[in-house]
Amino acid sequence: MADTSTTPDAPAPGGPRPGRRPRDLVPAAVGAALAAGAFALAAQIPEGARLTQFSPRWWPETLAVLLLVLSAWLAAGALFRRSATAEEDGPEAATRQGAWRLVAMLASIAGYGVLWYFVDFRVSTAVLFAALTWLGGGRGWKALILFPIAVTAILYLLFGVLLRVPL
Amino acid sequence: MSPIVEGFSALLDPMVLLCIAAGALLGMLVGAFPGVTATMAVALASGFTLSLEPLPGLAVLLTIYVAANFGDRVPAILVNTPGTPASIATTFDGYAMARQGRAGLALTSSAFASAWGTLVGVVLLMVAAIPLSRLALNFGPAEMFALVVFGLTMMIGVSGGRIVKGLMAGGLGLLLGAVGRDPITGTPRFTFGLPELSDGIPFIAAIIGLFGIAEVMNQILVHRRGREAEPIKEFGRWFPRRSDWRTMLKPMAIGSGVGGVVGIVPATGGDIAGILGWDQARRASKRPEEFGKGSLEGITAADTSSNATLGGSVTTTLALGLPGDSVMAVMIGSMVVWGIQPGPSLFANQPDLVYSIAGIMLIATVVALVISVLRMRGVAKLLELPQHFLWAVILVFCMVGTYAVNNSVLDVAVMLVFGLVGLFLKRFGIPPGPVVLGLILGGLAEGNLRRALEIGGPENILTSPIALGLLAVSALALVVPPLRTAWGARRARARAASENTTTPAP
Numbered sequence: 001m002a003d004t005s006t007t008p009d010a011p012a013p014g015g016p017r018p019g020r021r022p023r024d025l026v027p028a029a030v031g032a033a034l035a036a037g038a039f040a041l042a043a044q045i046p047e048g049a050r051l052t053q054f055s056p057r058w059w060p061e062t063l064a065v066l067l068l069v070l071s072a073w074l075a076a077g078a079l080f081r082r083s084a085t086a087e088e089d090g091p092e093a094a095t096r097q098g099a100w101r102l103v104a105m106l107a108s109i110a111g112y113g114v115l116w117y118f119v120d121f122r123v124s125t126a127v128l129f130a131a132l133t134w135l136g137g138g139r140g141w142k143a144l145i146l147f148p149i150a151v152t153a154i155l156y157l158l159f160g161v162l163l164r165v166p167l
Numbered sequence: 168m169s170p171i172v173e174g175f176s177a178l179l180d181p182m183v184l185l186c187i188a189a190g191a192l193l194g195m196l197v198g199a200f201p202g203v204t205a206t207m208a209v210a211l212a213s214g215f216t217l218s219l220e221p222l223p224g225l226a227v228l229l230t231i232y233v234a235a236n237f238g239d240r241v242p243a244i245l246v247n248t249p250g251t252p253a254s255i256a257t258t259f260d261g262y263a264m265a266r267q268g269r270a271g272l273a274l275t276s277s278a279f280a281s282a283w284g285t286l287v288g289v290v291l292l293m294v295a296a297i298p299l300s301r302l303a304l305n306f307g308p309a310e311m312f313a314l315v316v317f318g319l320t321m322m323i324g325v326s327g328g329r330i331v332k333g334l335m336a337g338g339l340g341l342l343l344g345a346v347g348r349d350p351i352t353g354t355p356r357f358t359f360g361l362p363e364l365s366d367g368i369p370f371i372a373a374i375i376g377l378f379g380i381a382e383v384m385n386q387i388l389v390h391r392r393g394r395e396a397e398p399i400k401e402f403g404r405w406f407p408r409r410s411d412w413r414t415m416l417k418p419m420a421i422g423s424g425v426g427g428v429v430g431i432v433p434a435t436g437g438d439i440a441g442i443l444g445w446d447q448a449r450r451a452s453k454r455p456e457e458f459g460k461g462s463l464e465g466i467t468a469a470d471t472s473s474n475a476t477l478g479g480s481v482t483t484t485l486a487l488g489l490p491g492d493s494v495m496a497v498m499i500g501s502m503v504v505w506g507i508q509p510g511p512s513l514f515a516n517q518p519d520l521v522y523s524i525a526g527i528m529l530i531a532t533v534v535a536l537v538i539s540v541l542r543m544r545g546v547a548k549l550l551e552l553p554q555h556f557l558w559a560v561i562l563v564f565c566m567v568g569t570y571a572v573n574n575s576v577l578d579v580a581v582m583l584v585f586g587l588v589g590l591f592l593k594r595f596g597i598p599p600g601p602v603v604l605g606l607i608l609g610g611l612a613e614g615n616l617r618r619a620l621e622i623g624g625p626e627n628i629l630t631s632p633i634a635l636g637l638l639a640v641s642a643l644a645l646v647v648p649p650l651r652t653a654w655g656a657r658r659a660r661a662r663a664a665s666e667n668t669t670t671p672a673p
Binding site for chain 1 (some may be wrong): 215218331332334335338339341342345349351352354355356357384385387388389390391553554555556558559560562563564566567568570571574576579583591593594595596597613616617620621
C-alpha cells in the first residue's frame with residue numbers, strides 16, 4: 001500500500017484558497033443570479049383560482065427579493081469594508097493534485113453510473129472502489145483487490161440481502 | 168398501560184437492541200475518525216435506516232448520535248484533532264494530558280464525564296419534553312411562524328461572524344423548500360414537469376450531499392500527504408483514583424448545568440457547550456492556571472457540558488419541531504419520512520415515544536461507556552488508517568444509501584449536485600446548517616405565515632406576545648453577535664492606541 005506518487009502537493013497557483021474579498025463577492029454574485037433566476041421562474045407559476053389572499057408566487061418571490069437584498073448587502077460589505085477582520089477563518093488551501101483527484105473521482109462516479117447500467121452491481125461497485133482507492137493514493141493488492149471485494153460484499157449484504165434493495 | 172412502561176417496554180424488542188449495538192459501534196467509529204462528524208454519519212445512516220421500522224431506525228440514528236460523542240474524544244486526546252466539532256474543547260486539556268503520559272486517564276475520565284453529561288441530558292428530556300410540547304400546543308399560526316424564524320435565526324446567530332452569509336443560506340434553504348406543491352393551494356412550483364419533485368426536493372439526498380459528500384470532496388481537495396499527525400501511544404494509568412474522582416465532581420456539576428441550558432436552545436450544540444462549560448469551570452476552579460495545560464477539571468467540564476446538550480437538543484427537536492442542533496436537523500428529515508412529525512402534537516399523540524427515545528439514549532450511553540473504557544486502545548488504532556479507504560467507503564455508501572431510500576437514480580443525482588453546492592458553501596464560508604433547516608422548515612414557515620396573515624393580517628403576529636417575544640429574541644440573535652465583535656475590535660484598537668501613546672520612544 002505504499003504511496004508511489006511523487007507529485008508534490010503544492011498549493012495551486014491562481015488562488016485555490018479564496019481571498020477575503022472574493023470569498024464575499026463570489027457568493028454575492030451567485031446569490032444575486034440565483035435570486036434573479038428564482039424570481040423569473042416564480043413569475044411563471046400559475047396563479048390558479050386565487051381562492052386565497054396570497055398567490056402561490058408570493059412566497060418564492062418574497063424569498064427571491066430577500067436573497068437579492070442580502071447578496072447586495074454582502075457585496076457592499078466586501079467592497080466598502082475598511083479592513084479585513086479576523087472574525088472568519090479562511091478555508092484550508094486546496095492543492096492542485098487535490099483538484100485533479102476530485103475531478104477524476106467525480107468522473108469515476110459518472111462512469112460507474114454507466115457501468116452499473118450494463119454490468120452487475122457487485123462487479124461495477126468493486127471496480128468503483130478500486131478506482132477511488134487508486135485515485136486516493138492506495139496501492140498494492142490489499143488496497144486495490146482485497147479492500148474493494150470485502151467492502152462490496154458488506155455493501156451488498158447490507159443493502160441487497162438484508163434491506164432487499166433492488167441493486 | 169402508562170406511557171413510561173409502554174415506552175420502555177418497546178425497547179425489549181431484540182431488533183431494537185441489535186440496532187442500538189450496531190449504532191454504538193458505528194458511532195464510536197465515525198466519532199474516532201476526524202472529518203466524519205456525527206451529522207454526516209447520521210445523514211449517511213439515514214439512507215439505510217429508512218428501510219427499517221421507525222423505532223429500530225431511531226435506535227440506530229440516536230445511538231450513532233450518542234456514541235459519536237464518545238468516540239470523537241479519542242483523536243481529540245491522542246492527536247489534538249477533534250473527531251467531531253463537539254470535542255473541540257476536549258483538545259484544550261486532553262492533548263496536554265496525553266503529552267504528559269496521562270492519555271489513559273484522559274480517555275477514561277473523558278468517557279465517564281461524557282456518560283454523566285448524557286445522563287443529565289436524558290433526565291432533562293424525560294422531565295421537560297412533555298410540558299414543553301403541551302405549552303407549544305397552544306401556539307397558533309402566528310406563534311408557529313415566529314418559532315420557525317426563531318429556530319432559523321438561532322442557527323444563523325451561532326454561525327460565528329457570518330450573519331449575512333447565514334441569512335443567505337437560510338433564504339436559499341427556504342427557497343429550495345418552496346420546490347413542490349404550494350402548501351395551501353397545491354399548485355406545482357419549480358417542478359419542471361418532473362413528478363418526482365412534486366413532493367419537494369428529496370431532503371435525505373440533499374442532506375447526505377451537503378454534509379457527507381461535500382465534506383469528503385473538501386478533504387480530497389485539501390489533502391496533503393505526510394501531514395497526518397502521529398497519535399500518542401504511551402497511555403499511562405487508565406482508571407481515575409479516588410482523588411481524581413473528587414477533582415472531577417465540581418466540573419461535572421458545572422458542565423451538566425451549562426450543557427443542559429445550551430442544549431435546550433435551538434441550533435446550538437456540543438461544540439459551543441463544551442467551550443462554555445470549560446470556561447465556566449476555569450472561572451470556578453481553585454487552579455485556573457492549570458486549564459489548557461492538562462487539567463483533569465478542564466477535560467471533565469468540557470466533556471460533561473458537551474454531552475449534556477444531547478438530551479436538550481432532542482427535547483427541543485421533538486417538542487417544538489425545531490432542530491436542537493445540526494444532527495437533529497438531519498434526523499427530522501428521517502422522522503418525517505417515517506411519518507413521525509416532530510412538533511407540539513407529537514407527544515400528545517404518542518407520549519410513550521419520549522420514553523422510548525430516552526430509553527434508547529440511556530442504553531446507548533451505557534454501551535458507549537463500556538466500549539470506551541474497554542476498547543479505547545482498539546479505537547485508537549483506527550487513527551492510523553489511511554484516508555483513501557475512508558473516502559471510498561463514504562462516497563460509495565452515500566450513493567448506495569441515497570439510492571436505497573426510493574430506489575431512485577434522480578435522488579443520487581440530487582445528492583451529487585448538493586455535494587457540489589455544499590463544497591461551494593464550504594469553500595466560501597457559508598454555513599450549510601441554515602440551508603437544511605430552511606429546506607425542512609420552509610413549508611411550515613410559509614403555511615403558517617400565510618394562514619396567520621389570512622386570518623388577521625400582520626396584526627395577528629404583532630398582537631401575539633409569544634410571537635413578538637420570539638421574533639424579538641431572533642432579532643437580538645442576529646444583531647448582538649456582530650455588535651459584540653465590533654465593540655471588541657474597537658476596544659482592542661483603543662487599548663493598542665493608548666499603549667502606543669504611553670510607551671516612551673527608545
